[in-house]
Amino acid sequence: xxxxxxxxxxxxxxxLLGISFTVWFTxxxxxxxxxxxxxxxxxxxRVYMKSLIKLxxxxxxxxxxxxxxxxQHLYKPYSNGIIAKEPVSLEQEIQEMRRGSAxxxxxxxxxxYFCRRGVESIVDDEVTKRFTAEExxxxxxxxxxxxxxxxxxxxLTALWGMGVLIRYGFLLPLRVTLAFTGVGLLxxxxxxxxxxxxxxxxxxxxxxxxxxxxxxxxxxLTAIITYHDSENKPKNGGICVxxxxxxxxxxxxxxxxxxxxxxxxxxxxxxxxxxxxVKACPHIWFERSEVKDRHLVAKRLSDHVADESKLPIxxxxxxxxxxxTSVMMFKKGSFEIGCTVYPVAIKYDPRFGDAFWNSSKxxxxxxxxxxxxxWAIVCSVWYLPPMSRMEGEDxxxxxxxxxxxxxxxxxxxxxxxxxxxKRGKVKEVFxxxxxxxxxxxxxxxxxDRSRS
Amino acid sequence: xxxxxxxxxxxxxIEEIKKETGFSHSQITRLYSRFxxxxxxxxGALSREDFQRIPELAINPLGDRIINAFFxxxxxxxxxxxxxxxxxxxxxxxxxxxxxxxxxxxxxxxTSGEPLNSRTNKxxxxxxxxxxxxxxxxxxxxxxxxxxxxxxxxxxxxxxxSIADRTIxxxxxxxxxxxxxxxxxxVLEKVDVEQKMSIRFxx
Numbered sequence: 038x039x040x041x042x043x044x045x046x047x048x049x050x051x052x053l054l055g056i057s058f059t060v061w062f063t064x065x066x067x068x069x070x071x072x073x074x075x076x077x078x079x080x081x082x083r084v085y086m087k088s089l090i091k092l093x094x095x096x097x098x099x100x101x102x103x104x105x106x107x108x109q110h111l112y113k114p115y116s117n118g119i120i121a122k123e124p125v126s127l128e129q130e131i132q133e134m135r136r137g138s139a140x141x142x143x144x145x146x147x148x149x150y151f152c153r154r155g156v157e158s159i160v161d162d163e164v165t166k167r168f169t170a171e172e173x174x175x176x177x178x179x180x181x182x183x184x185x186x187x188x189x190x191x192x193l194t195a196l197w198g199m200g201v202l203i204r205y206g207f208l209l210p211l212r213v214t215l216a217f218t219g220v221g222l223l224x225x226x227x228x229x230x231x232x233x234x235x236x237x238x239x240x241x242x243x244x245x246x247x248x249x250x251x252x253x254x255x256x257x258l259t260a261i262i263t264y265h266d267s268e269n270k271p272k273n274g275g276i277c278v279x280x281x282x283x284x285x286x287x288x289x290x291x292x293x294x295x296x297x298x299x300x301x302x303x304x305x306x307x308x309x310x311x312x313x314x315v316k317a318c319p320h321i322w323f324e325r326s327e328v329k330d331r332h333l334v335a336k337r338l339s340d341h342v343a344d345e346s347k348l349p350i351x352x353x354x355x356x357x358x359x360x361x362t363s364v365m366m367f368k369k370g371s372f373e374i375g376c377t378v379y380p381v382a383i384k385y386d387p388r389f390g391d392a393f394w395n396s397s398k399x400x401x402x403x404x405x406x407x408x409x410x411x412w413a414i415v416c417s418v419w420y421l422p423p424m425s426r427m428e429g430e431d432x433x434x435x436x437x438x439x440x441x442x443x444x445x446x447x448x449x450x451x452x453x454x455x456x457x458x459k460r461g462k463v464k465e466v467f468x469x470x471x472x473x474x475x476x477x478x479x480x481x482x483x484x485d486r487s488r489s
Numbered sequence: 490x491x492x493x494x495x496x497x498x499x500x501x502x503i504e505e506i507k508k509e510t511g512f513s514h515s516q517i518t519r520l521y522s523r524f525x526x527x528x529x530x531x532x533g534a535l536s537r538e539d540f541q542r543i544p545e546l547a548i549n550p551l552g553d554r555i556i557n558a559f560f561x562x563x564x565x566x567x568x569x570x571x572x573x574x575x576x577x578x579x580x581x582x583x584x585x586x587x588x589x590x591x592x593x594x595x596x597x598x599x600t601s602g603e604p605l606n607s608r609t610n611k612x613x614x615x616x617x618x619x620x621x622x623x624x625x626x627x628x629x630x631x632x633x634x635x636x637x638x639x640x641x642x643x644x645x646x647x648x649x650x651s652i653a654d655r656t657i658x659x660x661x662x663x664x665x666x667x668x669x670x671x672x673x674x675x676v677l678e679k680v681d682v683e684q685k686m687s688i689r690f691x692x
Contacts, residue, residue: 119519121689130685143636143652145660145668146677148551148615149685151639155555156587157688158545160523165543169526458544467548472641475550479652480644 073252219253231316251292271379281353363450382447510585534574
């Protein structure tokens with residue numbers, strides 16, 4: 038108030054600013070932070086989500102009406118496919134073609150199969166579309182998901198404009214504040230808990246602190262999560278595996294249960310957070326050099342699960358972010374350890390904000406900005422019943438079984454392809470398999486002839 | 490606030506492609522989305538690397554030959570700006586060969602002359618997969634090379650050689666030890682080319 042001596046009008050402004058900040062922070066505290074601490078919810082976010090759905094439906098109707106008026110087609114994304122593929126195998130096709138002619142070993146028409154398959158894969162393949170954001174059926178009033186939606190009337194444009202104001206003017210600052218609060222509290226409180234002697238008190242406090250901070254982060258993203266089958270939640274001495282769409286997966290799972298994280302040691306802010314977290318309870322951080330050593334990694338993981346007092350490990354076996362329409366190959370490392378595996382399926386609803394991190398296109402900061410300026414993050418989490426490796430099953434088969442269960446529950450496509458194809462080339466051995474198959478058909482027919 | 494991919498595709502272009510290839514409006518816009526997603530460099534054209542990034546194509550034994558079919562010889566400015574790039578018109582023109590023949594009745598707009606997806610043109614597409622040097626005949630050498638691509642290391646040179654010899658013997662009618670396009674067509678006259686070289690594009 039000493040400012041009032043200098044600038045009589047500015048004192049009024051200062052007072053107003055002061056009041057609004059106080060109101061702002063009180064609201065924040067009451068409606069967001071306190072519920073986060075106690076794990077309760079007012080249900081504001083769900084009401085928000087329902088109103089958004091109504092808004093999107095209205096927008097779609099308007100666009101369809103606009104298209105009809107101009108007598109044009111409304112763009113329908115190819116989520117139903119551009120082509121219908123015949124599920125015919127190489128052998129089947131070649132046998133079919135042979136039946137008519139007088140069994141030559143090789144027919145010039147054999148090429149048709151490879152040719153057609155090749156062009157089919159150019160038009161629509163199972164892999165490349167998993168590494169870009171899922172296309173939406175109808176527009177959700179965000180510029181970034183507008184690939185080809187025309188017939189946007191003035192009213193819709195106005196709505197979009199209002200949306201921009203709300204998202205960037207109100208939601209984004211709110212969320213950034215919450216994010217800083219959440220992360221800051223995590224670092225500070227875990228360091229404090231780290232000062233306690235090891236024992237039940239420390240574990241209890243560590244759990245509570247972690248949960249609270251993750252819940253604040255959940256609100257920082259306006260994430261509306263529905264957890265199913267919580268009786269199957271992972272227990273100590275096990276490994277929790279889940280499909281990977283974005284770094285946010287960690288926050289979503291860790292706000293409902295306590296896990297030991299696994300990851301590479303980072304520098305910068307990430308490193309600060311990692312060092313603080315590990316003070317409160319044991320997480321598994323690897324140096325960059327250690328990551329290559331598979332035996333070392335396996336040993337550290339087995340040692341951790343052998344200790345019943347330590348929390349279940351959280352691992353994403355795909356190794357990279359996939360766009361949440363499919364589950365790709367699980368790396369077998371976590372399945373060789375021989376402990377109980379708790380599968381979890383995470384499915385995001387892309388209408389409210391696309392959670393997929395396209396790491397080849399966007400950096401982390403860019404991605405977080407996208408996240409925090411979307412409408413919301415809506416997802417469902419299913420805890421599947423625990424699985425263990427069966428007699429006579431090797432690690433790869435076990436991994437595939439878990440993967441199939443997760444894909445089925447989450448309604449995702451189950452693929453055998455490696456997520457590493459996002460950046461790397463496919464292995465030559467797969468082409469060699471195709472060649473071997475064809476050779477067998479060729480040589481096989483000559484063997485039949487020599488027998489008859 | 491405009492749209493991303495398809496704002497680059499104008500209505501006039503769509504109409505021209507419709508006339509040339511016979512695809513419908515919605516098929517063209519959807520294929521344009523696909524073209525755009527393959528175009529990592531975002532320069533409106535696809536290079537050979539863009540195709541090779543498709544895993545299912547990379548493991549196809551004839552993948553490289555198929556990719557080559559998209560890059561016609563010479564630089565016809567309508568389809569390629571540079572020799573190693575194909576633009577959307579060229580992409581659609583090549584894909585048009587695989588339209589089912591039945592679809593032609595639905596689209597009366599086609600320019601006169603033989604449609605790209607006629608039996609002859611489909612056969613010609615396959616012929617060009619064999620004809621490595623584009624001299625309009627398949628020599629024994631070329632046939633051997635393509636066979637080698639299809640079987641990998643699993644069949645010996647001698648066996649492959651005898652397969653090639655037999656094939657040429659059966660097809661060659663004018664004794665020049667090469668298979669011309671008409672000889673190729675004759676050999677395959679009983680094969681249901683229309684069905685085997687067609688892809689069911691959804692409407």
